[in-house]
Amino acid sequence: MTARGARWGRIPDPVVDAVAVAVAVVDVLLSLEDASRVAQALAALACAALAVRRRFPLPVFLLTLPASLMLDIVFAPFAALFTLAERSRDRRPLIVCAIMFALASAVPWPLDDLSAHDRAWTLVYFFYTLATAASPVLLGQLVQARRDLARRLVEIEEAREHERLLHSQAVLARERAQLAREMHDVVSHQVSLIAVQAGALQVAATDPEFKAGARTIRSLSVDTLDELRHMVTLLRASGGRATELTPQPTLADLHKLVTTSGIRAELTGELPPEVNTTAQRTAYRTVQEALTNVRKHAPGASATVRLWRADDGDTFGITVTNTPPTRPSLPLPGSQQGLVGLRERAELLGGTFESGPTAVGGYEVNLRIPARTD
Template sequence: MTAPRAWWTRVPDPVIDAMVVAVAVGDVLLSLADAGPVAQSMAALACAALVVRRRFPLPVFLLTLPASLMLDIVFAPFAALFTLAERSRNRRLLVVCAVLFALASAAPWPLYDLTAHDRTWTLVYFFYTLATAAAPVLLGQLVQARRDLARRLVEIEEAREHERLLHSQAVLARERAQLAREMHDVVSHQVSLIAVQAGALQVAATDPDFKEGARTIRSLSVGTLDELRHMVTLLRASGGRATELTPQPTLADLHKLVTTSGIDAELTGELPPEVSTTAQRAVYRTVQEALTNVRKHAPGASATVRLWRADDGAAFGVTVTNTPPTRPSLPLPGSHQGLIGLRERAELLGGTFESGPTADGGYEVALRIPPRTD
């Protein structure tokens, strides 16, 4: 939702131009008492030129200088100088224009009528006028900076909206890919077992009704597998690559993960064989995230991955501890969501996840899972 525009920004440009010309004409009329035809012509030209000051700011400003030299006017050159400062990014040009205006305003007319006393007063009036000319220049630059800032804020908001859209699409794709993996690795596997068992029963059965029931179960299982494969393909196509439906990692992959982590890491201990597939994935992901953090944030540190189970069988889990880093770490980008995701994964399993620094300056993460988690 954008903020309401100020009332003066809703005034049409032709109306503003007409008001500027009207004020400039009024300023000129106050100085035409003893003006000659040339001065009057220059004043009329300066006022008329203000109509096109938005398109030709520099020529219009230069056209106001003769009138400023011949008459005691300020509004027309100020309006032209403000428009030039609002639209130009050349600050040297703005300084030169301000000096030209000060010279035109301070110089006497005619130029040859200049005594020693007048020269001193002209110099004083020049610096006074130069300081006055800084006002439209600074105001014009301020309006330009405000306009640039507003444009930049719009661009940032559009970029943030685009980033939010991409993030939501990435989350949706990740969830679909995760669902596809779960269907492929768990549901498809179990339905395959049903089909195999039903086929075995169909072969071994002697009763016709029993054989027909086994055949029906096997036929439905095969059809279900086909539907699952089709759904998995659709999910993968909409959530990422439609290939590489590889099984999720298990405890059997931990040794390879530790040895190929790129750091000095040691794997000790073991877990009970009845650990569920879901719990095995949680243990694997915990070790993977912990070793990744060691590699990113603790260069030169060594790590110990300890698999454990309680003596009374009430829980099992993994603890990853690393020593303090031996050299400074480089600032690497990260989502800062890894540990949060591990904690959420542990909570879904009914377990706990803890992380924090150790007394010797290292870091430790610990996952604890109750038994019979599936």
């Protein structure tokens, strides 16, 4: 948004409405010569109705038509038509309203018998007024498109930032896992050998000082090995505070994942407490991927995350359902492998993963895992 657009956006709506009503009143006052009381009342009603045109754009426009028929006014119907075009996504009513305004402006009042010459000029004036009425319609549609574009640009930037954050967290998780493997396979192994050799020297040594030195080396090696094992555990679990993006999430993190997903989402139900760590990670990743897809491919939709357990107790699962999008989806960056990875995770646990559109235009993913996966 430009600096000028930002300044206009900071003007309060009541101020804009008051200015619109004032300009409409001036326009009416210039056309009140020899006007009847009925025409004056209709003109006053049209001007006053502009104050609520944002909430009731179509009724306000219809209220301006009688005044347009009886008086030569332009601003009030144009303002109402602009507001209607700015808020309507169906162009057919806009065409009908533009034609109605052109008729109301072109048809003479009172409706007397017209000569052939007058009828011809009325027809010419009708098409001239219809072409003029296209201006507020096109301007309103342009403002609506600009607003939608700005909102979509924000959504794209948020999605890209989310993707970058996910990628950085994935890279960090891989680096932590690699470092943990190196420490476990190489460093811990070498320290273990030092502890064993020091123990052997302690047993075989006859010199008390040599034996004490070997005992010290063995003690330090054992302590170092414990510290290394503790560090390896921390590296494998998480590199920082627990968030929805940590590499080892659990069911306890689902609530925060849903509430911070950036969409209107609700979490219902619960899973059995004996679910193992691998199954908890699979359940978490399923919800995470489903909510990310809703955010990317169904703008404006809401989602429901339902945790459930079968009546026989042999299986449990997660169902994520979203409503139809309220705006057209955008081509956002992605690997297109998220659902494939979830299906592979489910198959490794002996479960199933299904996804597809719903009957009402939304989307649903369903994860089913056996209760015993060990």
